[in-house]
Amino acid sequence: MKAEPIRVVVTGAAGQIAYSLLYMIARGEVFGKDQPIVLHLLDIPPMVGVLEGVVMELADCALPLLVEVVPTTDPAVGFKDVSAAFLVGAMPRKEGMERKDLLSANVKIFRTQGEALDKFAKKDVKVLVVGNPANTNALVCSSYAPSIPRENFSAMTRLDQNRATSQIAAKVGVPISAVSNIIIWGNHSSTQYPDAGQGKVTVNGATKSVVEAVNDTAYLQGSFVETVQKRGAAVIAARKMSSAMSAAKAACDHMHDWWNGTAPGQFVSMGVFSDGSYDSPKDVIFSFPVEIKNKQWKIVSGLTLSDFAKNKLSVTGKELQEEKDEALSVLDSSVSNL
Numbered sequence: 001m002k003a004e005p006i007r008v009v010v011t012g013a014a015g016q017i018a019y020s021l022l023y024m025i026a027r028g029e030v031f032g033k034d035q036p037i038v039l040h041l042l043d044i045p046p047m048v049g050v051l052e053g054v055v056m057e058l059a060d061c062a063l064p065l066l067v068e069v070v071p072t073t074d075p076a077v078g079f080k081d082v083s084a085a086f087l088v089g090a091m092p093r094k095e096g097m098e099r100k101d102l103l104s105a106n107v108k109i110f111r112t113q114g115e116a117l118d119k120f121a122k123k124d125v126k127v128l129v130v131g132n133p134a135n136t137n138a139l140v141c142s143s144y145a146p147s148i149p150r151e152n153f154s155a156m157t158r159l160d161q162n163r164a165t166s167q168i169a170a171k172v173g174v175p176i177s178a179v180s181n182i183i184i185w186g187n188h189s190s191t192q193y194p195d196a197g198q199g200k201v202t203v204n205g206a207t208k209s210v211v212e213a214v215n216d217t218a219y220l221q222g223s224f225v226e227t228v229q230k231r232g233a234a235v236i237a238a239r240k241m242s243s244a245m246s247a248a249k250a251a252c253d254h255m256h257d258w259w260n261g262t263a264p265g266q267f268v269s270m271g272v273f274s275d276g277s278y279d280s281p282k283d284v285i286f287s288f289p290v291e292i293k294n295k296q297w298k299i300v301s302g303l304t305l306s307d308f309a310k311n312k313l314s315v316t317g318k319e320l321q322e323e324k325d326e327a328l329s330v331l332d333s334s335v336s337n338l
């Protein structure tokens with residue numbers, strides 16, 4: 001029997017990430033090749049014309065799983081009965097900006113969308129925040145959606161994980177599929193800590209640690225970390241626009257694994273509510289390694305961290321705490337539930 005369609009919303013649907021993302025979702029790359037989809041496309045009134053063009057192109061793709069497209073500028077329509085939400089719509093940073101420079105412009109969007117999710121979405125909706133500053137936006141969004149469990153809100157650090165995995169594969173000289181369990185800790189910002197310390201790599205049929213295969217601590221603690229931390233800025237400098245194709249792919253990877261689970265022994269990185277694990281600040285959205293089963297993520301526990309790693313986690317945790325405080329001041333702490 002054919003599955004019932006699910007409703008999936010993409011905000012910022014007229015933007016550049018959505019342009020790649022919508023196609024991947026509608027092709028079945030996230031929710032499966034047997035799962036019909038109703039796609040809700042939410043953007044703002046000045047983008048209605050562009051949105052119409054996107055709707056035309058989706059029709060022209062002739063995608064069998066796409067049963068309906070609902071373009072709208074009304075959050076009440078956009079979030080109605082959705083099972084999954086990709087919150088992409090926000091201002092991207094320009095050259096010379098840090099992602100947190102977007103905070104005051106973008107957190108207000110996520111307050112409104114949190115309120116709309118609370119009222120209109122399914123209570124088990126899975127929410128992925130892509131718009132920057134993604135971690136703090138996810139925190140804001142969740143706090144304005146108290147009827148939805150906070151475990152259902154996440155921020156995207158999968159792009160950083162994919163970047164880091166790709167760097168290691170190139171360094172060792174193996175295909176990307178040979179590398180696993182590279183972790184991104186903390187904020188999706190230049191303070192994030194890309195950690196290859198738990199990573200595994202298969203070389204000529206034998207699986208070993210990335211640390212052993214790379215055998216270069218200066219690289220793993222130096223240029224590897226910096227390259228991943230600054231990759232978003234490097235793409236902006238080159239393209240004069242922020243990453244889009246790779247961001248869309250990462251959003252699909254994130255939601256795919258949340259929906260379908262991770263393989264035994266494999267972990268992936270997601271920005272999720274911190275319970276204080278690994279001495280991170282509690283109640284911020286912190287990227288951890290997680291394992292996923294039955295659509296529930298669980299922070300991987302018991303990993304041994306070096307002093308170098310602990311120091312990096314402390315720096316990125318401090319930044320997230322500061323962003324949270326700043327978001328509170330923007331939102332007016334008297335009405336915020338943060």
Ligand SMILES: NC(=O)c1ccc[n+]([C@@H]2O[C@H](COP(=O)([O-])OP(=O)(O)OC[C@H]3O[C@@H](n4cnc5c(N)ncnc54)[C@H](O)[C@@H]3O)[C@@H](O)[C@H]2O)c1
Binds near residue numbers: 044
């Ligand atoms: N987490 C990550 O790894 C990651 C990676 C890349 C980009 N990003 C972020 O994703 C966001 C989107 O990037 P983009 O390149 O697609 O930008 P873009 O400017 O091309 O598109 C953004 C779209 O969002 C729309 N929008 C603005 N406010 C909205 C609202 N209130 N509701 C609905 N739609 C709204 C805009 O009209 C626009 O169409 C940016 O904040 C960017 O920094 C995050």
Ligand SMILES: O=C(O)C[C@H](O)C(=O)O
Binds near residue numbers: 092093099159243
């Ligand atoms: O870096 C940016 O501002 C865009 C995005 O977050 C990225 O990492 O590419």
